[in-house]
Amino acid sequence: MNAHVMVFAPAPQLTVTIDQPNDEPEIHLHPGGQGVWQARMITCLGTRVVLCASLGGEIGQVLEPLMASEGVELKVVRRDSSSGGYVHDRRDGRRDEIVDVPGHALNRHELDDLYNLALGEGLLAPVSVLSGPGDPSLVPPDIYRRLAADLGRNGSRVVVDLSGDHLRAVLESGVSFLKVSHEELLRDGMADDDSEAELTRVLYELHATGAESVVVSRADEPALTLVNGEVYEVHMPRLEAIDPRGAGDSMTAGVAAVLAAGGDLELAVRTGAAAGGLNVTRHGLGTGRQDSIAGLVERVQLAPIGSGRQDRMTPDDFAGRAAGS
Template sequence: MSDVTIFAPSPTLTVTVESAGGDDQIHIHAGGQGVWQARMLRRLGISVTMCCTLAGEAGEVIRHLLEDDGIRVVAIERQGRGSAYVQDRRDGERVTVGEESGDPLERHDLDELYTAVIREGMRSEIVILSGPADDDVLPADTYRRLAADLRPAGCTVVVDLAGERLDASLEGGVDVLKISDEELREHGLQDESVAGVVDAMHRFRERGARTVIVTRAGDPLLLLDDEGVLEITPPKLEVADSRGAGDSLTAGVVAGMVRGEPPRAAVTLGAAAGAMNVTRHGLGTGDAETIAGLRERVGTRTVHEEDAGTSARVSPDGLAALAGQEDDS
C-alpha cells in the first residue's frame, strides 16, 4: 500500500539534448504531469503508486525509469504507440524536434485502468487525478466517473486539471482543486484582481470543489475553503525553468495532507516545493531538507473578502441552513 495513488493515463518518454562545456548531453526521463507530481512526492518521502497505461518501446523504458525513481507502477500494457518527445535545449530554450501523443485508449484498456485506480485508491485514501498527454487519449467523462466513485469509497480526491477534464471532475466532486490563473482565463476570467479571482474560486466551490488553490505566476497564491481566503507568498528565487512548478506545488500539498495537515496548512509545503522546483532544470525535483527550510519562509495572511471587494456569498451548507430556518418560521 502506498500513501498516494496517482492516475496518470499516459506518461511520456522525454529525450532532451543539452549542452555542457561545448559537448552535447542527452537526458532520458519519464515525464508528464502525474510523473512530475510523483517525483516530488518521492523527494518528500511519500510513497506513490502510479496507475497508468504503457505502450510500445516508450512504455518499456518508462516503466524502468519510474521504478528507478522509487515509484510503484501498476500499468496496463497495451499495443500501439506511447507518448514521447525529443527536445533540443542546447541554446537555453526548449525546441521540440519530434513528438507523438500516443494512441487513444481502447475500451478494454480503459476499463482495466479504471478498475486499477479504484482498487489502489481505496488502499491509499488520497488520489491525484492527473491529465493525459493528449486530449484524445481518453474521454473527459472518465474524470467525472472516477471522482464520483472514489470519494464514496473513502478517498480524498485532488485534481490539477483544465478544460473539459476539470469540468467533468467538478461534476463528480473533488476535495482539492489546484488551478492556475492562466487556466482561469481560459475558463472566462476577465477580472484578474484578487476580488475577481476569489469570485471565480467561489464558483468552483459551488460546482463541487471543497478547497480551491489558484497559482498566479509571480503573485501570491490564493486558497479558498470553508474558513475563507488565505493568501500565500512563497520566497522569491531565481528561475531556471518554471515548468513543473505547479505540479510540485500540488505534490507538496498532498504530502502535507498525508501527514495529517488540512490543505490550508499543507499549502505552505506546496508553495515551498514549487519555489524549489523553479530553481532546477529537472521537473518535479528538489531536496526535502531545503524545501522544509523554504517552508519556514512562506508568508501567509487572511484575506477579508469585504476588503478585497468580493460579493457576499453563502455556502451550500449555509443555504441549506437558511432554508431550514424558513421552514421553521
C-alpha cells in the same frame, strides 16, 4: 502500512532532452507527464507513491524501467497502441521543441483495465491524485468523473490538477482539493479576466460546484487559495527561476503528500507552495530536497485577501451575486 498516495497517470510520456552543460552535447531520457512529475515530488517529500499508468509500443518499453527507477511502486496496464513522447533542445538555454508525439487514445478495453487498476489502488490510499493526460483526447473526461466519484464516496481524498472538460467532469463528482492556473481559467472561459476580484469570485464558484478547497496559481503573482471558507494570498520568498515549468505540479504534489500524512489544509498549501517555489530553482521537473522544502515552508505565509479593505468579497457576497445574475 505507511500512508501513501495513488497517482493516476493515464498516459506518461518519454522526454528526450538534448543538453550541453560542458564542451560535449548530452542526451537525457526521462519519464515525463504531469502524473510522473507529481509522483516524483511526492516521493521527494518522503511519501510512498503507487503510480497507475498505461504503457504501450516501443516508447512504453523504454518508459517502464525508467519509471520503475523513480522510486515509486509502478502499476501498469499494457496497451496495444503506442505511448507518446517529445524531444527538445535546451543547449542555448532555451527549450526548443523538435518533435512532440502525443501517442494514441486508449481504447475501451484499455480504459476499463486502467480504471479498475486505479480504483483498486486508490481505495487503499488515503489520498488519490488524478493527473491529466498531455493531450486531452487521449482519455475521455468521463473516466475522471467516475473515478473521482467512486474514490470520494469510499473515503479517499481526491486531489486534482486539471482544466477544461476534465475539470468540469470531476467537479460534477466533487473533489477534496483542486489546483488550477489562472491562464487555464481564462482559456477555458471560466474567468473573465485575471483581476483579484474576478479570480476570488471564481474560487467561490469552483467551491460551490464541487471543490472543497482550491488553489489558483498566478504565474509570478502570489497564488490565491480558498481554505475552510477563507480566501488567502500565498506569499513566499522571491527565488530566481531556472525553469518555471512544473511549479504547479510540484505544488499539487506537496498538498497531496501533507494530506496523506494527516496534515491540515493550511500546512498542505504552504508545503505545496514551498515545493513549487523550490522546483523552479532546479533543472528537472518534480525534483527537490525534502530538507530544503521543509525549511522554505516556514517562510510561506497565507494572508487573508482584502484584510482591512471595504471591497472584500465573502461567500455571502458571492451567493448574492450569483442569485442576481
